[in-house]
Amino acid sequence: MAAAAECDVIMAAPEGPGEPESEEEARREAESFKEQGNAYYAKKDYNEAYNYYTKAIDTCPNNASYYGNRAATLMMLGRFREALGDAQQSVRLDDSFVRGHLREGKCHLSLGNAMAASRCFQRVLELDHKNTQAQQELKNASTVLEYEKIAEVDFEKRDFRKVVFCMDRALEFAPACHRFKILKAECLALLGRYPEAQSVASDILRMDSTNADALYVRGLCLYYEDCIEKAVQFFVQALRMAPDHEKACLACRNAKALKAKKEDGNKAFKEGNYKLAYELYTEALGIDPNNIKTNAKLYCNRGTVNSKLRKLEEAIDDCTNAVKLDETYIKAYLRRAQCYMDTEQYEDAVRDYEKVYQTEKTKEHKQLLKNAQMELKKSKRKDYYKILGVDKNASEDEIKKAYRKRALMHHPDRHSGASAEVQKEEEKKFKEVGEAFTILSDPKKKARYDSGQDLEEDGLNMGDFDANNIFKAFFGGPGGFSFEASGPGNFFFQFG
Numbered sequence: 135m136a137a138a139a140e141c142d143v144i145m146a147a148p149e150g151p152g153e154p155e156s157e158e159e160a161r162r163e164a165e166s167f168k169e170q171g172n173a174y175y176a177k178k179d180y181n182e183a184y185n186y187y188t189k190a191i192d193t194c195p196n197n198a199s200y201y202g203n204r205a206a207t208l209m210m211l212g213r214f215r216e217a218l219g220d221a222q223q224s225v226r227l228d229d230s231f232v233r234g235h236l237r238e239g240k241c242h243l244s245l246g247n248a249m250a251a252s253r254c255f256q257r258v259l260e261l262d263h264k265n266t267q268a269q270q271e272l273k274n275a276s277t278v279l280e281y282e283k284i285a286e287v288d289f290e291k292r293d294f295r296k297v298v299f300c301m302d303r304a305l306e307f308a309p310a311c312h313r314f315k316i317l318k319a320e321c322l323a324l325l326g327r328y329p330e331a332q333s334v335a336s337d338i339l340r341m342d343s344t345n346a347d348a349l350y351v352r353g354l355c356l357y358y359e360d361c362i363e364k365a366v367q368f369f370v371q372a373l374r375m376a377p378d379h380e381k382a383c384l385a386c387r388n389a390k391a392l393k394a395k396k397e398d399g400n401k402a403f404k405e406g407n408y409k410l411a412y413e414l415y416t417e418a419l420g421i422d423p424n425n426i427k428t429n430a431k432l433y434c435n436r437g438t439v440n441s442k443l444r445k446l447e448e449a450i451d452d453c454t455n456a457v458k459l460d461e462t463y464i465k466a467y468l469r470r471a472q473c474y475m476d477t478e479q480y481e482d483a484v485r486d487y488e489k490v491y492q493t494e495k496t497k498e499h500k501q502l503l504k505n506a507q508m509e510l511k512k513s514k515r516k517d518y519y520k521i522l523g524v525d526k527n528a529s530e531d532e533i534k535k536a537y538r539k540r541a542l543m544h545h546p547d548r549h550s551g552a553s554a555e556v557q558k559e560e561e562k563k564f565k566e567v568g569e570a571f572t573i574l575s576d577p578k579k580k581a582r583y584d585s586g587q588d589l590e591e592d593g594l595n596m597g598d599f600d601a602n603n604i605f606k607a608f609f610g611g612p613g614g615f616s617f618e619a620s621g622p623g624n625f626f627f628q629f630g
Contacts, residue, residue: 164194168203175207183207198228205237214244214310232261239271246304246311248278274307285317294321312338316347320354326426328355346376354385360427362393388422395421396432403439412439430460437469441476449473464490471506480510508586518570518583521563526584530575537571541605568604 171186187204194200201224208217218241224234239254252275258268285300301318308314315334322331335351342348353368369386372379395418402411415436419429437452453470456463471486487503519526522536542548544564549557573579 160193164190164197164200167193168200171203171207175203178210180207180210184211196227198224198231198234201227202231202234202237205234205241209237209240209244212310214241217241218245230261232258232265235261236265236267236271239268239275243271243275243278244308244310246278246308246313248275248282248308251275252279278304278307289317289321292324294324297321298325312342312345312347316345316351319348319351323351323354323358324424326358328359331355344375346372346379346382349375350379350382350385353382353389357385357389358425358427360425360431362389362428365389366393388425392418392421392425392428396428396435399432399435403435408439408442412436412443415439426459430456430463430466433459434463434466434469437466437473441469441473446473446477450477462493464493468502471502475506475509478509478513480506480513484510512586516566516569518573521566521570522574524574528574533571533574537567537575537608540567541571541608545605564605568600571608572604 167186167190171183171190174180174183174186184204184207187200187207190197190200191204201220205217205220205224208214208220218238221234221238221241225231225238228234235254235258239251239258242248242254243251252272255268255272255275258265259272262268281300281304285297285304288294288296288300298318298321301314301321304314305311305318315338319331319334322328322334331351332355335348335355338345338348339352349368349372353365353372356362356368357365366386366389369382369389372382373386376382395414399411399414399418402408402414415432419432419436423429433452433456437449437456440446440449440452450470450473453466453473456466457470460466467486467490471483471490474480474483474486483506484503487499487506491499491503519528522528522533522540524532524536528536541564544560544567546557546561546564549560552560573583
C-alpha cells in the first residue's frame, strides 16, 4: 500500500501581503496539528494520527494535503470507504495532487471498483507518465477486471470452484470488496462448504448488519443444511432490507414450497396413504435440485414409501440416490440394506450394514450386520426349501408330499430313455431332492440348517449320501419298484 505508506509533508506557504493575522495563525496551528499527526503516523499510531489530521482539517478545511494524509491514515486502519471520501476531496481541492489520485485509485480498487480505480491511475500517468506505482496499480486493476469477467462466466456454468478461486485472487487486490466476498460465500454454500460460507457472511454482517446479500447467504447456508424455518427468517430479513432482491425472493419461495410439500408427504405417510405420499415427495424433489440434504431425505422418504408398496427395486434406487447426495446418511443405508435383505441380495446388504456399523458402532447395528452375514452364508449353500419347492414354514406333511412328487419326477428310471446329458442332470436333481428331504424331515438337522450352521462341520457328510436308500426307505415295498411306460413319454410307478 505504497500510496498510503507516507503522509504528505508540505511546508506552509509564506504569509501573503495584507493577509489577516488570524488566518496566518490558523494556518500555523493547522500545520502544527499536521506535524503531530505525521509523528503519530510514523509511529504507526494511526488512531492518534487520524485525530490530529482531523484537527488540521477543521482548522484549515481547504488544504488538499490534510485530506490526503487523513485518507492515508484511514487506509492503514482499513476504513477504505471513509478514506475514499477524503482522497476525492483532496483532488477536488487540487486536481494536480498525484498522491491524492493514487489514494483514490487504491481505495476504489480495495473496494472492488476496478473501473474507477483505472481512471484514477490513468489520471496519475497524465500528470506523471513515469510514475511506476500508477503503472503497477493499473495492471492490478486490469487483473481484477479479468477475474470478475471469468467469475461471471463460470458462475453461469455452475463451476463454483473456479468462481471461488477467481474471487480469492481478486480479493488479494480488493480486500474490502463486499461484493467479491458475497459471491465467494454464495459459491461456497453451493459447493456445500457451509461453515466457510457462514464465516464470510458473518464477517460482513458484523460490519454491516443490514447487508441484504450477507443475510441471503446466511439463509442459503441454513436452507441447504435443511434448517428451512431458520433459513426463511433470514430470507425475509434480507427482503426487508432489499425488497427487490431476486435471489432471496426465489430462495424464500422455494424454501416455503419445499417445507410444505415435505410436511404434506409426511402427513400422508403417517395416515397410510402411500400413493399420495409418493406423489408429494416426488413433487418436492422437483422444487430445487441444488438442495442436496433435503433432497437426500426426500429420496429416502420416498424409498420408505416404495418399500411399503413392495416396490423394492424402486425403493433401492431411491435410497441409492439419497446416499449419492449425502454419503453420511445412515438412515438411507439402513433402508436400502433392509430392501436388499427382502430381495435376498445379501452381499449388498452386508456391504451397507458394514458401512453403517463402521460409522455408528451400536449393538443394534452390530446385530443387523451379523444377521446379514448369516443370511449371506446361508444363501451360498443349497436351498433345500427351493429344491423341494416348499415354503420355509412348510409343515412335516407338506415336506413329505413335496419329496414324493419331486423324487418320482427326477428318478433315474423315469429318464432311462433320455439322452446321456438329460439322464445326468436328472440324476443330480434326484440326489438333491433326497438331500433336501434328509435335512428338512429331521427336526434337529432342520433347526441347524435354518440357523445357518455348517452341517458338514456337525458331522453330516453329504458327499456320502445315497439318494436311492432314502427313496427306498420312503416308498418301502417288499419287491422293489420300477417305472413302466404307459404311452409315449408317460410312465407310472409300480411296486414289484
